[in-house]
Amino acid sequence: MKAESVTIRPLQTFDKRVKVLGSKSYSNRYLALAALSGEATTIEGALVCDDTQFLAGALRAFGHVEVEIDAAAERITVTPTGRPMTAPAEEVYVGAAGTPIRFLIAMAGHADGTTVLTGTKRMQERPMGSLLDALPGVGVTAEAVRGNGSPPIRVTGPSFRGGSTRISGAVSSQFTSSLLVNATRAEQDTEIHLVDDLISKPYVEMTIAALAELGVTVERDGYTRFKVAAGQKLRGGTVAVEPDASGMSYFLAAAAVLGGTVTVPGIGRTSKQGDVGLVDALVRMGCTAEVTDDSITLTGGELHGIDIDMETMPDVVPTLAVVAAFARGTTHISNIASLRIKECDRIAAVTTELRKMGITVEEHADAMTITGGTPHGAVIDTYDDHRIAMCFAIAGLRTEGVVITDPGCVAKSFPTFWQTLDGLHGDDTTSTL
Ligand SMILES: O=C(O)C1=C[C@@H](OP(=O)(O)O)[C@@H](O)[C@H](O)C1
Numbered sequence: 078m079k080a081e082s083v084t085i086r087p088l089q090t091f092d093k094r095v096k097v098l099g100s101k102s103y104s105n106r107y108l109a110l111a112a113l114s115g116e117a118t119t120i121e122g123a124l125v126c127d128d129t130q131f132l133a134g135a136l137r138a139f140g141h142v143e144v145e146i147d148a149a150a151e152r153i154t155v156t157p158t159g160r161p162m163t164a165p166a167e168e169v170y171v172g173a174a175g176t177p178i179r180f181l182i183a184m185a186g187h188a189d190g191t192t193v194l195t196g197t198k199r200m201q202e203r204p205m206g207s208l209l210d211a212l213p214g215v216g217v218t219a220e221a222v223r224g225n226g227s228p229p230i231r232v233t234g235p236s237f238r239g240g241s242t243r244i245s246g247a248v249s250s251q252f253t254s255s256l257l258v259n260a261t262r263a264e265q266d267t268e269i270h271l272v273d274d275l276i277s278k279p280y281v282e283m284t285i286a287a288l289a290e291l292g293v294t295v296e297r298d299g300y301t302r303f304k305v306a307a308g309q310k311l312r313g314g315t316v317a318v319e320p321d322a323s324g325m326s327y328f329l330a331a332a333a334v335l336g337g338t339v340t341v342p343g344i345g346r347t348s349k350q351g352d353v354g355l356v357d358a359l360v361r362m363g364c365t366a367e368v369t370d371d372s373i374t375l376t377g378g379e380l381h382g383i384d385i386d387m388e389t390m391p392d393v394v395p396t397l398a399v400v401a402a403f404a405r406g407t408t409h410i411s412n413i414a415s416l417r418i419k420e421c422d423r424i425a426a427v428t429t430e431l432r433k434m435g436i437t438v439e440e441h442a443d444a445m446t447i448t449g450g451t452p453h454g455a456v457i458d459t460y461d462d463h464r465i466a467m468c469f470a471i472a473g474l475r476t477e478g479v480v481i482t483d484p485g486c487v488a489k490s491f492p493t494f495w496q497t498l499d500g501l502h503g504d505d506t507t508s509t510l
Protein backbone atom coordinates (compact mmCIF):
# COMPACT_ATOMS: atom_id res chain seq x y z
CA MET A 78 0.00 0.00 0.00
CA LYS A 79 1.22 3.50 -0.77
CA ALA A 80 2.11 5.57 2.31
CA GLU A 81 -0.18 8.56 2.58
CA SER A 82 2.29 10.60 4.56
CA VAL A 83 5.61 10.53 6.41
CA THR A 84 6.53 12.39 9.56
CA ILE A 85 10.09 13.67 9.32
CA ARG A 86 12.42 12.77 12.19
CA PRO A 87 14.36 15.85 13.34
CA LEU A 88 18.13 15.62 13.53
CA GLN A 89 20.62 17.61 15.64
CA THR A 90 23.34 17.85 13.05
CA PHE A 91 25.33 15.55 10.77
CA ASP A 92 28.63 15.16 8.92
CA LYS A 93 28.25 12.72 6.02
CA ARG A 94 29.08 11.80 2.48
CA VAL A 95 25.87 11.43 0.53
CA LYS A 96 25.44 9.53 -2.70
CA VAL A 97 23.10 11.35 -5.06
CA LEU A 98 21.59 9.55 -8.08
CA GLY A 99 22.47 10.53 -11.67
CA SER A 100 21.38 13.73 -13.39
CA LYS A 101 17.84 13.62 -14.73
CA SER A 102 18.67 16.10 -17.48
CA TYR A 103 21.72 14.21 -18.76
CA SER A 104 19.93 10.85 -18.51
CA ASN A 105 17.03 12.19 -20.59
CA ARG A 106 19.42 13.69 -23.15
CA TYR A 107 21.55 10.56 -23.58
CA LEU A 108 18.47 8.36 -23.84
CA ALA A 109 16.96 10.55 -26.57
CA LEU A 110 20.26 10.87 -28.43
CA ALA A 111 20.91 7.13 -28.26
CA ALA A 112 17.50 6.47 -29.81
CA LEU A 113 18.15 9.04 -32.55
CA SER A 114 21.64 7.74 -33.36
CA GLY A 115 20.56 4.15 -33.90
CA GLU A 116 23.91 3.13 -32.33
CA ALA A 117 24.22 0.80 -29.35
CA THR A 118 24.71 3.02 -26.30
CA THR A 119 25.30 2.33 -22.62
CA ILE A 120 24.47 5.05 -20.11
CA GLU A 121 26.37 4.54 -16.84
CA GLY A 122 25.28 6.35 -13.67
CA ALA A 123 21.89 6.79 -15.31
CA LEU A 124 18.97 8.02 -13.25
CA VAL A 125 16.27 5.36 -13.15
CA CYS A 126 13.13 7.24 -12.08
CA ASP A 127 9.58 7.79 -13.33
CA ASP A 128 10.62 10.40 -15.90
CA THR A 129 13.41 8.37 -17.51
CA GLN A 130 11.25 5.24 -17.44
CA PHE A 131 8.44 7.04 -19.27
CA LEU A 132 10.97 8.27 -21.82
CA ALA A 133 12.38 4.77 -22.24
CA GLY A 134 8.87 3.38 -22.72
CA ALA A 135 8.11 5.96 -25.42
CA LEU A 136 11.37 5.19 -27.24
CA ARG A 137 10.58 1.46 -27.23
CA ALA A 138 7.13 2.25 -28.63
CA PHE A 139 8.76 3.68 -31.80
CA GLY A 140 10.01 0.13 -32.42
CA HIS A 141 13.52 0.95 -33.66
CA VAL A 142 15.32 0.52 -30.33
CA GLU A 143 15.23 -1.74 -27.31
CA VAL A 144 15.89 -0.05 -23.98
CA GLU A 145 17.06 -2.12 -21.04
CA ILE A 146 17.07 -0.67 -17.55
CA ASP A 147 19.13 -2.01 -14.65
CA ALA A 148 18.14 0.18 -11.71
CA ALA A 149 20.51 -1.49 -9.24
CA ALA A 150 23.49 -0.99 -11.54
CA GLU A 151 22.26 2.51 -12.52
CA ARG A 152 22.71 1.50 -16.15
CA ILE A 153 20.48 1.97 -19.20
CA THR A 154 21.32 0.26 -22.48
CA VAL A 155 19.85 1.29 -25.82
CA THR A 156 20.17 -1.20 -28.69
CA PRO A 157 18.88 -0.86 -32.26
CA THR A 158 16.32 -3.50 -33.25
CA GLY A 159 16.84 -3.13 -37.01
CA ARG A 160 13.19 -2.14 -37.43
CA PRO A 161 12.20 1.33 -38.75
CA MET A 162 11.11 4.16 -36.46
CA THR A 163 7.32 3.98 -36.62
CA ALA A 164 4.56 5.97 -34.93
CA PRO A 165 3.05 3.88 -32.11
CA ALA A 166 -0.53 2.75 -32.75
CA GLU A 167 -1.54 3.60 -29.18
CA GLU A 168 -1.38 7.02 -27.54
CA VAL A 169 1.99 7.45 -25.77
CA TYR A 170 1.56 8.33 -22.08
CA VAL A 171 4.52 10.00 -20.35
CA GLY A 172 3.09 10.78 -16.92
CA ALA A 173 4.39 14.10 -15.58
CA ALA A 174 7.68 14.00 -17.50
CA GLY A 175 8.04 17.50 -18.97
CA THR A 176 11.49 17.30 -20.58
CA PRO A 177 10.73 13.88 -22.13
CA ILE A 178 7.45 14.97 -23.73
CA ARG A 179 9.14 18.06 -25.18
CA PHE A 180 11.94 15.91 -26.64
CA LEU A 181 9.40 13.36 -27.93
CA ILE A 182 7.15 15.87 -29.70
CA ALA A 183 9.96 16.82 -32.09
CA MET A 184 11.24 13.23 -32.18
CA ALA A 185 7.87 11.95 -33.39
CA GLY A 186 8.60 14.02 -36.50
CA HIS A 187 11.21 11.37 -37.37
CA ALA A 188 8.75 8.46 -37.07
CA ASP A 189 6.57 7.15 -39.86
CA GLY A 190 2.89 7.84 -39.16
CA THR A 191 0.90 9.80 -36.60
CA THR A 192 1.99 9.82 -32.95
CA VAL A 193 -0.15 11.13 -30.10
CA LEU A 194 1.64 12.10 -26.88
CA THR A 195 -0.09 12.78 -23.58
CA GLY A 196 0.38 12.69 -19.80
CA THR A 197 -1.13 13.48 -16.42
CA LYS A 198 -3.81 16.09 -15.82
CA ARG A 199 -1.09 18.61 -14.98
CA MET A 200 0.83 17.64 -18.12
CA GLN A 201 -2.30 18.44 -20.10
CA GLU A 202 -1.96 22.03 -18.80
CA ARG A 203 1.77 22.48 -19.44
CA PRO A 204 2.64 24.72 -22.39
CA MET A 205 4.00 23.32 -25.65
CA GLY A 206 2.95 26.23 -27.90
CA SER A 207 6.41 27.70 -28.58
CA LEU A 208 7.60 24.29 -29.81
CA LEU A 209 4.47 23.71 -31.91
CA ASP A 210 4.99 27.14 -33.51
CA ALA A 211 8.64 26.40 -34.31
CA LEU A 212 8.27 22.86 -35.68
CA PRO A 213 6.84 23.76 -39.14
CA GLY A 214 10.15 25.60 -39.81
CA VAL A 215 11.97 22.25 -39.69
CA GLY A 216 9.19 20.48 -41.59
CA VAL A 217 7.15 18.98 -38.78
CA THR A 218 3.38 19.12 -38.51
CA ALA A 219 2.36 19.00 -34.86
CA GLU A 220 -0.77 20.25 -33.15
CA ALA A 221 -2.51 20.23 -29.81
CA VAL A 222 -5.48 17.87 -30.14
CA ARG A 223 -7.64 20.30 -28.16
CA GLY A 224 -6.19 23.39 -29.83
CA ASN A 225 -4.95 24.78 -26.50
CA GLY A 226 -1.16 24.45 -26.93
CA SER A 227 -0.96 21.59 -24.37
CA PRO A 228 -0.99 17.77 -24.58
CA PRO A 229 -2.38 15.62 -26.03
CA ILE A 230 -0.16 16.55 -29.01
CA ARG A 231 -0.52 14.92 -32.43
CA VAL A 232 2.57 14.73 -34.67
CA THR A 233 2.79 13.43 -38.24
CA GLY A 234 6.00 12.11 -39.75
CA PRO A 235 8.43 11.43 -41.14
CA SER A 236 8.68 15.17 -41.54
CA PHE A 237 11.69 16.49 -39.55
CA ARG A 238 13.88 17.47 -42.50
CA GLY A 239 15.74 20.40 -40.88
CA GLY A 240 15.81 23.95 -42.19
CA SER A 241 15.60 27.30 -40.48
CA THR A 242 13.16 28.14 -37.73
CA ARG A 243 12.37 30.80 -35.14
CA ILE A 244 11.53 29.97 -31.55
CA SER A 245 10.69 31.70 -28.29
CA GLY A 246 12.93 30.84 -25.35
CA ALA A 247 10.86 32.77 -22.82
CA VAL A 248 8.67 29.93 -21.50
CA SER A 249 11.07 26.99 -21.36
CA SER A 250 14.55 26.12 -22.60
CA GLN A 251 13.34 22.56 -23.23
CA PHE A 252 11.89 23.59 -26.62
CA THR A 253 15.27 24.76 -27.89
CA SER A 254 16.96 21.67 -26.42
CA SER A 255 14.40 19.49 -28.17
CA LEU A 256 15.16 21.02 -31.58
CA LEU A 257 18.91 20.68 -31.00
CA VAL A 258 18.64 17.03 -29.94
CA ASN A 259 16.36 16.09 -32.83
CA ALA A 260 18.32 18.08 -35.43
CA THR A 261 20.99 15.34 -35.17
CA ARG A 262 18.81 13.07 -37.33
CA ALA A 263 17.74 15.67 -39.93
CA GLU A 264 18.78 15.47 -43.59
CA GLN A 265 19.35 19.21 -43.86
CA ASP A 266 21.17 21.71 -41.66
CA THR A 267 18.98 22.96 -38.81
CA GLU A 268 19.18 26.62 -37.77
CA ILE A 269 17.36 27.79 -34.67
CA HIS A 270 16.84 31.54 -34.21
CA LEU A 271 15.74 32.73 -30.79
CA VAL A 272 13.20 35.55 -31.08
CA ASP A 273 13.59 36.63 -27.44
CA ASP A 274 15.68 35.91 -24.34
CA LEU A 275 16.26 32.28 -23.54
CA ILE A 276 15.54 31.27 -19.92
CA SER A 277 17.22 28.41 -18.05
CA LYS A 278 20.34 28.75 -20.23
CA PRO A 279 22.48 26.15 -18.42
CA TYR A 280 20.14 23.42 -19.67
CA VAL A 281 20.90 24.34 -23.28
CA GLU A 282 24.61 24.23 -22.41
CA MET A 283 24.04 20.70 -21.08
CA THR A 284 22.31 19.78 -24.34
CA ILE A 285 25.21 21.12 -26.40
CA ALA A 286 27.67 19.28 -24.12
CA ALA A 287 25.77 16.00 -24.52
CA LEU A 288 25.78 16.39 -28.32
CA ALA A 289 29.52 17.14 -28.25
CA GLU A 290 30.15 14.04 -26.10
CA LEU A 291 28.53 11.97 -28.87
CA GLY A 292 30.40 13.71 -31.69
CA VAL A 293 28.02 16.45 -32.89
CA THR A 294 29.11 20.10 -32.88
CA VAL A 295 26.68 22.99 -32.53
CA GLU A 296 27.62 26.32 -34.14
CA ARG A 297 26.20 29.34 -32.35
CA ASP A 298 25.97 33.07 -31.83
CA GLY A 299 25.60 33.29 -28.05
CA TYR A 300 21.99 32.47 -27.26
CA THR A 301 20.46 33.98 -30.41
CA ARG A 302 21.30 31.39 -33.07
CA PHE A 303 22.22 27.70 -33.00
CA LYS A 304 23.06 25.55 -36.00
CA VAL A 305 23.44 21.79 -36.26
CA ALA A 306 25.05 21.01 -39.62
CA ALA A 307 23.69 17.93 -41.35
CA GLY A 308 25.91 14.93 -42.03
CA GLN A 309 27.42 14.78 -38.54
CA LYS A 310 26.96 11.30 -37.16
CA LEU A 311 26.07 10.74 -33.52
CA ARG A 312 28.20 7.94 -32.15
CA GLY A 313 27.19 5.25 -29.71
CA GLY A 314 29.38 3.67 -27.03
CA THR A 315 29.42 4.34 -23.31
CA VAL A 316 28.60 7.63 -21.63
CA ALA A 317 28.74 8.47 -17.91
CA VAL A 318 26.25 10.66 -16.07
CA GLU A 319 27.28 12.76 -13.04
CA PRO A 320 25.05 13.12 -9.94
CA ASP A 321 21.94 15.29 -10.18
CA ALA A 322 22.55 18.83 -8.90
CA SER A 323 18.85 19.39 -8.19
CA GLY A 324 18.73 16.18 -6.14
CA MET A 325 21.91 17.23 -4.36
CA SER A 326 20.27 20.52 -3.34
CA TYR A 327 18.19 18.89 -0.58
CA PHE A 328 21.29 17.59 1.19
CA LEU A 329 23.12 20.91 0.85
CA ALA A 330 20.04 22.53 2.38
CA ALA A 331 20.07 19.95 5.19
CA ALA A 332 23.65 20.93 6.08
CA ALA A 333 22.70 24.61 5.82
CA VAL A 334 19.72 24.46 8.19
CA LEU A 335 21.34 22.07 10.70
CA GLY A 336 24.81 23.61 10.75
CA GLY A 337 26.09 20.24 9.54
CA THR A 338 28.51 19.16 6.83
CA VAL A 339 27.72 17.23 3.67
CA THR A 340 30.02 15.99 0.93
CA VAL A 341 28.61 14.89 -2.41
CA PRO A 342 31.16 13.01 -4.51
CA GLY A 343 31.13 12.76 -8.31
CA ILE A 344 30.16 16.35 -9.11
CA GLY A 345 32.30 19.46 -8.87
CA ARG A 346 33.71 22.64 -10.31
CA THR A 347 33.41 21.71 -13.97
CA SER A 348 29.74 20.71 -13.86
CA LYS A 349 27.52 22.46 -16.38
CA GLN A 350 24.41 21.87 -14.26
CA GLY A 351 23.10 25.33 -13.38
CA ASP A 352 21.73 24.06 -10.07
CA VAL A 353 25.29 23.79 -8.73
CA GLY A 354 24.82 27.58 -8.41
CA LEU A 355 22.92 26.84 -5.19
CA VAL A 356 26.32 26.31 -3.52
CA ASP A 357 27.29 29.96 -4.11
CA ALA A 358 23.85 31.11 -2.97
CA LEU A 359 24.21 29.20 0.31
CA VAL A 360 27.72 30.60 0.81
CA ARG A 361 26.25 34.09 0.37
CA MET A 362 23.74 33.16 3.10
CA GLY A 363 26.51 32.26 5.55
CA CYS A 364 27.58 28.68 4.74
CA THR A 365 31.10 27.62 3.73
CA ALA A 366 31.89 25.37 0.79
CA GLU A 367 34.77 23.47 -0.72
CA VAL A 368 34.31 22.59 -4.36
CA THR A 369 36.92 20.37 -6.03
CA ASP A 370 37.00 18.84 -9.50
CA ASP A 371 34.88 15.93 -8.33
CA SER A 372 33.24 16.74 -5.02
CA ILE A 373 31.21 19.40 -3.28
CA THR A 374 31.34 19.91 0.49
CA LEU A 375 29.07 22.36 2.24
CA THR A 376 29.02 23.33 5.92
CA GLY A 377 26.19 25.28 7.48
CA GLY A 378 26.73 28.57 9.30
CA GLU A 379 24.85 31.53 10.73
CA LEU A 380 22.23 32.05 7.99
CA HIS A 381 21.07 35.44 6.75
CA GLY A 382 18.75 36.51 3.92
CA ILE A 383 19.93 37.52 0.42
CA ASP A 384 18.60 39.02 -2.81
CA ILE A 385 18.99 36.55 -5.64
CA ASP A 386 17.98 36.18 -9.30
CA MET A 387 17.37 32.45 -9.81
CA GLU A 388 16.39 32.39 -13.47
CA THR A 389 19.30 30.06 -14.33
CA MET A 390 18.42 27.54 -11.60
CA PRO A 391 14.62 27.29 -11.33
CA ASP A 392 14.50 23.75 -9.90
CA VAL A 393 16.38 24.69 -6.71
CA VAL A 394 14.20 27.71 -5.88
CA PRO A 395 11.94 25.69 -3.52
CA THR A 396 15.09 24.38 -1.79
CA LEU A 397 16.50 27.86 -1.26
CA ALA A 398 13.09 29.14 -0.10
CA VAL A 399 13.04 26.54 2.68
CA VAL A 400 16.56 27.51 3.78
CA ALA A 401 15.46 31.17 3.76
CA ALA A 402 12.69 30.31 6.24
CA PHE A 403 15.43 29.56 8.81
CA ALA A 404 17.65 32.56 7.97
CA ARG A 405 17.82 35.92 9.76
CA GLY A 406 16.17 38.66 7.71
CA THR A 407 14.59 38.66 4.31
CA THR A 408 15.38 36.69 1.15
CA HIS A 409 14.11 38.02 -2.15
CA ILE A 410 14.11 35.50 -5.02
CA SER A 411 13.47 37.11 -8.42
CA ASN A 412 13.06 36.21 -12.09
CA ILE A 413 11.30 32.91 -11.46
CA ALA A 414 8.08 33.21 -13.50
CA SER A 415 8.71 29.75 -15.02
CA LEU A 416 8.04 28.16 -11.61
CA ARG A 417 4.34 28.70 -12.19
CA ILE A 418 4.27 26.21 -15.08
CA LYS A 419 6.27 23.32 -13.60
CA GLU A 420 4.79 20.17 -11.98
CA CYS A 421 2.64 22.57 -9.98
CA ASP A 422 2.60 26.34 -9.53
CA ARG A 423 5.69 26.28 -7.33
CA ILE A 424 5.53 29.96 -6.31
CA ALA A 425 1.99 29.44 -4.98
CA ALA A 426 2.83 26.06 -3.40
CA VAL A 427 5.95 27.23 -1.57
CA THR A 428 4.15 30.37 -0.38
CA THR A 429 1.14 28.42 0.93
CA GLU A 430 3.17 25.73 2.66
CA LEU A 431 5.72 28.10 4.27
CA ARG A 432 2.84 30.22 5.56
CA LYS A 433 1.36 27.06 7.14
CA MET A 434 4.65 26.79 9.07
CA GLY A 435 4.23 30.35 10.36
CA ILE A 436 6.65 32.04 7.94
CA THR A 437 5.87 35.37 6.28
CA VAL A 438 6.04 35.12 2.50
CA GLU A 439 5.13 37.74 -0.08
CA GLU A 440 4.06 36.22 -3.35
CA HIS A 441 4.70 38.11 -6.61
CA ALA A 442 3.99 37.15 -10.21
CA ASP A 443 7.63 36.23 -10.83
CA ALA A 444 9.23 36.48 -7.40
CA MET A 445 8.97 35.55 -3.72
CA THR A 446 10.05 37.37 -0.57
CA ILE A 447 10.57 35.23 2.51
CA THR A 448 11.19 36.56 5.99
CA GLY A 449 13.05 34.02 8.07
CA GLY A 450 11.85 33.05 11.53
CA THR A 451 11.15 29.97 13.59
CA PRO A 452 8.97 27.68 11.47
CA HIS A 453 6.60 25.35 13.32
CA GLY A 454 5.38 21.90 12.29
CA ALA A 455 2.62 21.45 9.72
CA VAL A 456 1.06 18.91 7.38
CA ILE A 457 2.56 19.78 4.02
CA ASP A 458 0.56 19.32 0.82
CA THR A 459 2.85 18.31 -2.04
CA TYR A 460 0.69 18.94 -5.15
CA ASP A 461 2.01 15.82 -6.94
CA ASP A 462 5.33 17.67 -7.09
CA HIS A 463 8.50 15.82 -6.08
CA ARG A 464 10.40 19.04 -5.38
CA ILE A 465 7.80 20.34 -2.91
CA ALA A 466 7.94 17.02 -1.01
CA MET A 467 11.73 16.94 -0.91
CA CYS A 468 12.38 20.56 0.10
CA PHE A 469 9.82 20.53 2.93
CA ALA A 470 11.27 17.24 4.19
CA ILE A 471 14.44 19.24 4.87
CA ALA A 472 12.47 21.72 6.98
CA GLY A 473 11.37 18.69 9.01
CA LEU A 474 14.97 17.83 9.91
CA ARG A 475 15.11 21.05 11.92
CA THR A 476 11.45 21.50 12.93
CA GLU A 477 9.43 18.98 14.95
CA GLY A 478 6.10 17.84 13.45
CA VAL A 479 6.59 18.26 9.70
CA VAL A 480 4.41 15.75 7.87
CA ILE A 481 4.87 15.25 4.13
CA THR A 482 1.80 13.98 2.29
CA ASP A 483 2.04 11.69 -0.76
CA PRO A 484 5.76 10.95 -0.23
CA GLY A 485 5.75 8.60 -3.24
CA CYS A 486 5.74 11.60 -5.60
CA VAL A 487 9.54 11.84 -5.22
CA ALA A 488 9.78 8.92 -7.67
CA LYS A 489 9.52 11.43 -10.51
CA SER A 490 13.20 12.29 -10.12
CA PHE A 491 14.63 10.71 -6.91
CA PRO A 492 13.07 7.31 -6.07
CA THR A 493 15.57 6.63 -3.26
CA PHE A 494 15.16 10.03 -1.63
CA TRP A 495 13.58 8.77 1.61
CA GLN A 496 16.26 6.12 2.17
CA THR A 497 18.99 8.68 1.51
CA LEU A 498 17.34 11.10 3.94
CA ASP A 499 17.11 8.36 6.58
CA GLY A 500 20.81 7.74 6.07
CA LEU A 501 21.56 11.16 7.55
CA HIS A 502 20.57 9.73 10.94
CA GLY A 503 23.03 7.37 12.61
CA ASP A 504 26.75 7.31 13.21
CA ASP A 505 28.18 5.96 9.99
CA THR A 506 29.91 8.49 7.79
CA THR A 507 28.29 7.48 4.52
CA SER A 508 24.65 7.82 3.70
CA THR A 509 24.17 5.37 0.85
CA LEU A 510 21.09 3.68 -0.45
O1 LIG B 1 16.19 20.58 -20.04
C1 LIG B 1 16.04 20.09 -18.91
O2 LIG B 1 16.51 18.96 -18.61
C2 LIG B 1 15.29 20.86 -17.89
C3 LIG B 1 15.05 22.21 -18.08
C4 LIG B 1 14.40 23.08 -17.06
O3 LIG B 1 13.14 23.48 -17.58
P1 LIG B 1 12.83 24.94 -18.22
O4 LIG B 1 13.76 25.18 -19.34
O5 LIG B 1 11.42 24.79 -18.65
O6 LIG B 1 13.02 25.95 -17.11
C5 LIG B 1 14.19 22.35 -15.72
O7 LIG B 1 13.22 23.01 -14.95
C6 LIG B 1 13.79 20.90 -15.90
O8 LIG B 1 13.65 20.24 -14.67
C7 LIG B 1 14.83 20.14 -16.69
Ligand SMILES: C=C(OP(=O)(O)O)C(=O)O
Nearest residue numbers: 173174175176392419420
Ligand atom coordinates in the same frame (compact mmCIF):
# COMPACT_ATOMS: atom_id res chain seq x y z
C1 LIG C 1 10.47 20.99 -13.85
C2 LIG C 1 10.92 19.75 -13.71
O1 LIG C 1 10.83 18.76 -14.65
P1 LIG C 1 10.13 18.67 -16.09
O2 LIG C 1 9.94 20.06 -16.64
O3 LIG C 1 11.10 17.87 -16.90
O4 LIG C 1 8.85 17.96 -15.88
C3 LIG C 1 11.62 19.34 -12.45
O5 LIG C 1 12.14 18.21 -12.41
O6 LIG C 1 11.69 20.13 -11.50
